[in-house]
Amino acid sequence: MTKTKTDLPEPWLRGTFTDVPAVPRAVLHALQLAKEDLWKWCFSLSDGQLNERPGHNAPVAFYLLHIAGSLDRLLTYAEGATLSEAQLGQLKAEMERPTAKHDKIFANLDDALNRSAQRVAKLASGDLESPRVVGKKKLPTTLGGLLVHIADHTQRHVGQAITTAKLVAKR
Numbered sequence: 001m002t003k004t005k006t007d008l009p010e011p012w013l014r015g016t017f018t019d020v021p022a023v024p025r026a027v028l029h030a031l032q033l034a035k036e037d038l039w040k041w042c043f044s045l046s047d048g049q050l051n052e053r054p055g056h057n058a059p060v061a062f063y064l065l066h067i068a069g070s071l072d073r074l075l076t077y078a079e080g081a082t083l084s085e086a087q088l089g090q091l092k093a094e095m096e097r098p099t100a101k102h103d104k105i106f107a108n109l110d111d112a113l114n115r116s117a118q119r120v121a122k123l124a125s126g127d128l129e130s131p132r133v134v135g136k137k138k139l140p141t142t143l144g145g146l147l148v149h150i151a152d153h154t155q156r157h158v159g160q161a162i163t164t165a166k167l168v169a170k171r
Contacts, residue, residue: 011036023147024124028117030151031071034158035113038064041162043106049168051099060168061100063161067154068112069094074153075119077134078146116150123147 008014011032017025042050042060050061069090076083083091128144141149 020121020124023128023144024120027120027147027151030155031113031117031120034067034154035110037158037162038067038109039106042165045102045165045169047099047102049165050102050105052168054164054167057164058160060161060164061105062094063157063164064105064109065094065100067157067161068109070153070157071112071116071150074146074150075116075123077132077141078123078143078150079119080130080132120147120150 011029012026016032017028020028042064045060050064051059053059069087073083073087073091076087123143126143128142128147130143132141132143132146133139134141134146
C-alpha cells in the first residue's frame with residue numbers, strides 16, 4: 001500500500017533535510033508541517049468560511065495572510081536587514097483586509113512557504129549566535145533566536161487557523 005500524506009509521519013520524523021544543521025532543519029520541518037496541515041484543514045473552506053469570524057475571533061484568512069507576511073518579515077530580520085516600506089504596508093494591510101479570495105490566499109501562502117524554506121536553507125550555515133535586531137526599537141536577538149521564533153510563530157498561527165477552520169466548517 002502506498003502511503004498518502006496523512007499516512008506519513010510528521011516531517012521531522014521523515015529523515016529529510018539531513019544536510020542542514022539541526023536548528024534550521026527544525027524550521028524547515030515546521031514550515032513543511034504548516035503547509036501540510038493548512039492544506040488538510042483549511043483548503044476546502046469556501047471564501048465565506050475563510051472570512052468568517054466565529055465569536056468575533058480573527059478569520060482563517062487572517063491567519064493565512066499573517067503567516068505568509070510574518071515569515072517574510074522575520075526572515076528579513078534573520079538576514080540582518082530592516083523592513084522595507086512595502087513590508088510595513090503589508091503588515092498594516094493584514095490587519096485591515098475585510099475579505100480574501102481562496103485561490104489568491106492559498107497561492108500567496110504556498111509562495112511564501114516555498115520562498116521561506118529557500119531563505120532558511122541559505123541561513124543554515126550561519127552562526128546561530130550572530131546578533132540580530134528586531135523592530136523599530138531594534139530589540140536584540142540572535143540568528144538562532146529568530147529561526148526558532150519563525151518555527152514557533154508559524155505553528156502557533158497554524159493551530160489558530162485550524163481551530164477556526166473546524167469551527168466554521170461545522171456551521
